[in-house]
Amino acid sequence: MKVITLTLSDLIEQMLTEMLSVSDGSVEIKRNVLATQLNCVPSQINYVIKTRFTPERGYFIESRRGGGGSVAIRRVENDGENVLSELLQSVGSTLDGADLSAYVKKLLSLSLISEREARLILTALSDKSLTSSHKNEERANIFKNILLTLSEIKQ
Numbered sequence: 701m702k703v704i705t706l707t708l709s710d711l712i713e714q715m716l717t718e719m720l721s722v723s724d725g726s727v728e729i730k731r732n733v734l735a736t737q738l739n740c741v742p743s744q745i746n747y748v749i750k751t752r753f754t755p756e757r758g759y760f761i762e763s764r765r766g767g768g769g770s771v772a773i774r775r776v777e778n779d780g781e782n783v784l785s786e787l788l789q790s791v792g793s794t795l796d797g798a799d800l801s802a803y804v805k806k807l808l809s810l811s812l813i814s815e816r817e818a819r820l821i822l823t824a825l826s827d828k829s830l831t832s833s834h835k836n837e838e839r840a841n842i843f844k845n846i847l848l849t850l851s852e853i854k855q
Contacts, residue, residue, distance in 0.1 A: 708740055712748040716773065725775040732769065742769065749773065755788065755844035760852065776848045783810060784851040788844060795840035800825055803843065812850060821846060 706714070715738075719727045731742040738744075753759040753773055762772040787803060795803075804821055807813045813821070823829065825839045832838055 708738070708744060709748050709752070712738060712740075712745060713752045716748070716753065720773065720775055726772065728770055728772045730770045745771075755841065755848050758848075760845060760848045774852070776852050784812065784847050788847045788851070791840055791844055791847070793840055794836035795843055796836055797825075797827060797839075800839060800843060807850075 731745045734745050735742040758776050760774045760776055764770045804818045808818045830838050
């Protein structure tokens with residue numbers, strides 16, 4: 701008989717996954733409330749959300765400040781044949797400006813975004829706009845969320 705022990709992170713992930721499965725694929729949680737229920741600190745909830753509910757895994761996260769802090773988690777279905785899903789899968793953990801430009805040109809050529817949207821994306825994710833020392837990681841995360849949003853709008 702094999703004994704399986706769940707870590708606190710596993711338990712939090714399992715709870716959030718169950719909440720998403722009984723809802724319409726979207727849930728909003730208050731970090732403080734969930735942390736109190738699980739007898740942990742809110743940063744543990746943040747850690748699980750940040751590492752296990754990522755754009756690569758098909759989740760869109762929106763953090764809201766104030767009132768104890770809440771987080772909205774939305775599942776975006778990836779059908780494998782969808783161009784946006786394929787693009788999302790191909791974006792790595794880092795993305796430089798040249799690769800971003802190529803992705804945006806692809807979206808534009810497929811008429812998935814307008815010229816105006818392309819320029820806005822390129823401007824928002826340019827080296828001038830990103831101020832952290834981890835620009836390529838930031839750019840990749842933001843672009844993945846843009847792709848998830850486009851996928852959600854397209855459905």
